[in-house]
Amino acid sequence: MKVKNRIVMSPMGTVAHGPEGEITDRTVIYYAERAKGGVGFIICQSSIIMRESRAPHRPSIYDDKFIPGLRRVADAIHENGSMAAFQLVHHGRLLTDYQHMVDRPEELRILGPSPIPRLLRVLEIPGAKEEQDLSIWVRGNIPPEEATREDIKRIIKAFAEAARRVKDAGFDAVEIHGGHGYLISQFLSPLANQRTDEYGGSVEKRALFACEIIDAVKQKVGIDFPVIFRFSGSDFMPGGINIDDSTRQAPLFVEAGADALDVSASEQGSIDWQYPSFLFQQGPLVHLAEAIKKAVKVPVIAVGKIVDPTFAEEVLAQGKADFVALGRALLADPEWSNKAKEGRFDDIRACIYCLNCFNFKDHPNILREGLHCSVNPALMREKEFVIVPTSLPKKIMVVGGGPAGMEAARTLQEKGHRVTLYEQDKELGGQWYVASQQAQKKHDYPKLLYYLKRGLDKAGVKVHLGTRVTPGLVKREKPNIVVIATGASPAILDIKGIDNKNVVQANDLILGKVMTGEQVVVIGGRYLGMEIADQLAGEGKKVSLVARRSLGRDIERNIYLTLRNRLIKRGVFIYQSCPVVEIRPGGIYVIFNNDLVFLEADSVVLAVGVKPEKELSTKLKGLVPEVYEIGDCVEPRDVMWAIREGAELAISI
Numbered sequence: 001m002k003v004k005n006r007i008v009m010s011p012m013g014t015v016a017h018g019p020e021g022e023i024t025d026r027t028v029i030y031y032a033e034r035a036k037g038g039v040g041f042i043i044c045q046s047s048i049i050m051r052e053s054r055a056p057h058r059p060s061i062y063d064d065k066f067i068p069g070l071r072r073v074a075d076a077i078h079e080n081g082s083m084a085a086f087q088l089v090h091h092g093r094l095l096t097d098y099q100h101m102v103d104r105p106e107e108l109r110i111l112g113p114s115p116i117p118r119l120l121r122v123l124e125i126p127g128a129k130e131e132q133d134l135s136i137w138v139r140g141n142i143p144p145e146e147a148t149r150e151d152i153k154r155i156i157k158a159f160a161e162a163a164r165r166v167k168d169a170g171f172d173a174v175e176i177h178g179g180h181g182y183l184i185s186q187f188l189s190p191l192a193n194q195r196t197d198e199y200g201g202s203v204e205k206r207a208l209f210a211c212e213i214i215d216a217v218k219q220k221v222g223i224d225f226p227v228i229f230r231f232s233g234s235d236f237m238p239g240g241i242n243i244d245d246s247t248r249q250a251p252l253f254v255e256a257g258a259d260a261l262d263v264s265a266s267e268q269g270s271i272d273w274q275y276p277s278f279l280f281q282q283g284p285l286v287h288l289a290e291a292i293k294k295a296v297k298v299p300v301i302a303v304g305k306i307v308d309p310t311f312a313e314e315v316l317a318q319g320k321a322d323f324v325a326l327g328r329a330l331l332a333d334p335e336w337s338n339k340a341k342e343g344r345f346d347d348i349r350a351c352i353y354c355l356n357c358f359n360f361k362d363h364p365n366i367l368r369e370g371l372h373c374s375v376n377p378a379l380m381r382e383k384e385f386v387i388v389p390t391s392l393p394k395k396i397m398v399v400g401g402g403p404a405g406m407e408a409a410r411t412l413q414e415k416g417h418r419v420t421l422y423e424q425d426k427e428l429g430g431q432w433y434v435a436s437q438q439a440q441k442k443h444d445y446p447k448l449l450y451y452l453k454r455g456l457d458k459a460g461v462k463v464h465l466g467t468r469v470t471p472g473l474v475k476r477e478k479p480n481i482v483v484i485a486t487g488a489s490p491a492i493l494d495i496k497g498i499d500n501k502n503v504v505q506a507n508d509l510i511l512g513k514v515m516t517g518e519q520v521v522v523i524g525g526r527y528l529g530m531e532i533a534d535q536l537a538g539e540g541k542k543v544s545l546v547a548r549r550s551l552g553r554d555i556e557r558n559i560y561l562t563l564r565n566r567l568i569k570r571g572v573f574i575y576q577s578c579p580v581v582e583i584r585p586g587g588i589y590v591i592f593n594n595d596l597v598f599l600e601a602d603s604v605v606l607a608v609g610v611k612p613e614k615e616l617s618t619k620l621k622g623l624v625p626e627v628y629e630i631g632d633c634v635e636p637r638d639v640m641w642a643i644r645e646g647a648e649l650a651i652s653i
Ligand SMILES: Cc1cc2nc3c(=O)[nH]c(=O)nc-3n(C[C@H](O)[C@H](O)[C@H](O)COP(=O)(O)O)c2cc1C
Pocket: 010, 011, 012, 013, 045, 046, 087, 177, 180, 230, 264, 274, 275, 276, 303, 304, 305, 306, 325, 326, 327, 328, 329, 357, 358, 371
């Protein structure tokens, strides 16, 4: 099999399937777009190989009736110039997590190598091995059934049959999912596999199940049909799979028939390693592929937060891997590969690694559409966002240069409207500009700002910085349309002492406009409050964090755990369910455990959310033929909604 470049699209569930796991149009179009974007080889998401092990939101491959749907995916990828594989999975004991979400859960067989429930992480600091002592692990309480030899035979056969369907559907290769804590990796893991028969015990015996599957698949699909084996080089679990064991197992996978190895990491308890967030540096898993590559002679694929083309090139040039796999980078920008090839690095809409794609929003649109992305509103809706030039160009004022305003302005201008963007500050970006200045986000967040700014430039949008739009200006300009994207500004609390000199806004602190004393109380238990508390504690200050309700509401769980653990480690005192009563010059009064408590502080930092800026829209009523509001000025939410609303409005005008 010959691939046109060394870029692989990593398997990613699209969360958009028919009731039985049938492929839908959205999924076909999604893959077609990625193929069009120039990636050499697409490994499509995991599919369910047995009805008795079905899980929600995944495509099915356990019956020949699914072949025509799968064929549509293979054809779409081929027509657009890439090669394609489909991935096969059995979730094993992890079905306990999904069984409440499927029809007829009583039909499921929840099997594992041993009747051991999985370990759940309560505390974990990613990225820092020496800090793993801070972790607390508890066992889940539902053990799987121990797979009998009969079960093992049935499952191996099901993998082989499913692989045959992948071939029959016209794919170029098949990938077996032996990582991420699913059934095969349960057999590979000493934590989950405590069998005393030939499938457990030594490192080699734990690899037997995987090898028998690879062998059966290979025999079924034939010598010429490539079989790729994906596994976790390390699962970063205490006593779990480590790189020394997997380096010994890798040659066994090859001997069994694997033609390439795809080296990922993690299991469900350490899932932050599977898709590293903005809290990780670039390429945190490459060293695993590098170690495996030294142990085998077949091609090895590296994955995990491979962000920039220059870094990807380095991984290849230094011989650390034969292929680089990109996941979220291709959700954010399906054209990544073409842009990289043409040297247009600055045109890439970079993933910000915010994990929103995994933060399953309980919102009807999101649930209907499937996978979603903060920076790419067109994900899974590609056809809806094709720019069609307007036949009726209009004069449009966009007010507010945050992500919503910038996205709307660029798209409107690209459609042929005459757009001017007004921003009252001297910088574009609004709250995103502030977020981009935060220490932990500096690697990834500013890239979105850069992309949006560059888009304005390239499209030719006129931008007025430091300009506050008034009804007078609108009357003079006489636009056909005004788009209001005035965003939101930091909220304050309605309590005594809020105007004291010792009170500062978190945003002002981030921007370096104000300083704090050595002893600080941060009020606000969401993202901003947690990050500011972390930052101040990191500077050596004595910090208390006060949350009116529970800590970390709305934060994606991995990121929440990381931040919370850093706070604990840095000695921040955390007060949850703790309303503030009054601010005094030397500290604040709070209600804690039904008692009035005084927390001493030289400075009080407010991170209590934002309030929408609606003033202008009220004043413009009746002045302009059409006025629209988008983004946080409608209702404060995260950046995904700002960009989405900006894009949706622009496409509709
Ligand atoms: C939305 C989403 C769905 C995923 N689904 C799968 C899957 O079906 N099978 C799999 O092996 N990995 C899956 N992964 C992991 C990716 O293949 C990849 O290993 C991971 O995202 C790290 O690569 P990245 O940093 O380039 O995103 C998924 C990741 C994401 C973000």
